[in-house]
Amino acid sequence: MSEVKSSQDEEFREYVAARSAALHRAAYLLTGNWATAEDLVQTTLTKTYLAWSRIRTTDSIDAYARRILYNTNASWWRKRSNREKPTEVFEDRADLSRDFTEHAAVRDAMWRHIAVLPKRQRAVLVLRYYENRSDAQIAEILGISIGTVKSQASRALAGMRKRLGTPASALGVAMEPREAA
Structure with missing residues (x-):
């Protein structure tokens, strides 16, 4: 039994090594905040790990993880009672904006x-x-x-x-x- 668990753990580690960067990018694009994106990816990977023995033999591991990512994000913003409000100008970045390239400013x-x-x-x-x-x-x-x-x-x-x-x-x-x- 421990050999099976060890094999599954190794497969999961390989999946995380191969796909975590893509999950982080998607999470950041959804949340607009690196810290929240990291929390979202961590939660996604935890839920994926818990289902790993069930999904590891399918061709849709990535689809399963991405669905968890998007559903968890949706669940988080539904539950928040004190929502953050985006602003037009970030005070802490106002002085730095002239140092950015034109591409970064447009982005x-x-x-x-x-x-x-x-x-x-x-x-x-x-x-x-x-x-x-x-x-x-x-x-x-x-x-x-x-x-x-x-x-x-x-x-x-x-x-x-x-x-x-x-x-x-x-x-x-x-x-x-x-x-x-």
Whole structure:
């Protein structure tokens, strides 16, 4: 029995080594905060480990872990009673902004606009444009219909265009709606 457990533990360690960086990126894109992203990944990996003996032989380990990541994030923001409010200007970064390159400034401006989106719209944009997921994959991960994915993406992009007062493509980011894969 201990050999089986040891083998499973080694397989899980290999999975974590191979996929934790991608999970951290996705978690950061969802939360906009490295500390919260690290907590989210830790929780995701703990839940994945607890189910490891059941899922380790499937082809969808990564899909299972990502679903845990997105569902845990959604659960966290549903439960929070004192929600943080994003602001237009970060006081501690105001003096540093002139030192950033133009690309970093555009990226920061884009994230400020993404941060004010409703959580589901943000999740759809992160999955679509930063993880390059198809509408069907997004629907499966978030547990919503493909039509909801498309409407949430459309609303998110329309709201961002309105706030930006310019097409997103003018900012050098590919954020235009794309064909469903």
